Amino acid sequence: EYLIVLITPPEGAGISGLAGPGAANADAKSGMSRFMTKSKGNVLEKARADFNTCKKEHVVQLSRLPPVPAAPLGRSGLHSMDPTIWAELLTKMREAASSTFTTTIEAQEQEIARCGVTRGQQGWDFCSYFLAKDSLARTLEAVGLKDDAVGQYEDLEIVFAQAMQSGAVAFAPVGGDDPNDDSLPLLDTTKKPYADLIRRREISLFDFRCYLFARKSALLGKMGRVAAVMREAPLFISAVGRMLRRNKRLGSQWIESWIFSAALDVVEQCQAWLIQRGGQSSTSTDDQLSPAF
DSSP states (O other): OOOEEEEOOOTTSTTHHHHOTHHHHHHHHHTHHHHHHHHHHHHHHHHHHHHOOSSOOOEEEEOSOOOOOSSOOOHHHHHTSOGGGGHHHHHHHHHHHHHHHHHHHHHHHHHHHHHTTTTTSTTOOHHHHHHHHHHHHHHHHHTTOHHHHHHHHHHHHHHHHHHHHHTSOOOSOOOOOSTTTTTSOTTOTTSSOHHHHHHTTOOOHHHHHHHHHHHHHHHHHHTTOHHHHHHHHHHHHHHHHHHHTTOTTSOHHHHHHHHHHHHHHHHHHHHHHHHHTTTOOOOOTTOOOOTTO
């Protein structure tokens, strides 16, 4: 989306309202004032004819602007400015932002539908489906729709659990044996290039589950739903601990080290979220345990 803003100088001031008092004499001598006054209507009409469409207007005119003062305006001077001057521009900006958001969401939902055509079938490309849902969740989070973003990850948890149970999705390595995997913060979504690993189909089952849990937990923490994270974390850590025992290269002490480190990170992060909210955790009737556990 784009907007073209045509700024009309104050009446009788030529362009001096924008350039300062010294420009008025120069404009009068050069005839610029007469040109601006006579042509501004034609410029606006031409711009509208060239850029407006049958569905949208992309040209906005700002008129009735006060001259730029010689000294900066104080707070009282700014408050005395007519707010209706900006009404049309602000309305068009809101419409453009809303249109862009709607177009983006529609495109992401179409991509999710495309990636989900073979959902549940053998050899289904779950990674592409996950990335499409993750992208939609991040878009929703960026505009403050965190509840809807959490919903995307809750859907992914269910789909992932069903796909793993049916054998429609298979991750070759269990993972968990990279350097420092036993001590890296569980809820840190930046400790590894997760998106690149998923895109290249190189992510392990361990890394994938940790990333999905961390992304959902980060959103719940920002929303103040710390209790939900605290309820799900023990079950998640226990389930992943059992899964890690399938990796024969990991000893029991290594797995116990990861369990302790992950639990400690959850406690510290939840404590930080509570401190930010003054010790209060919001409650929600939707804070139920994920079916993935």
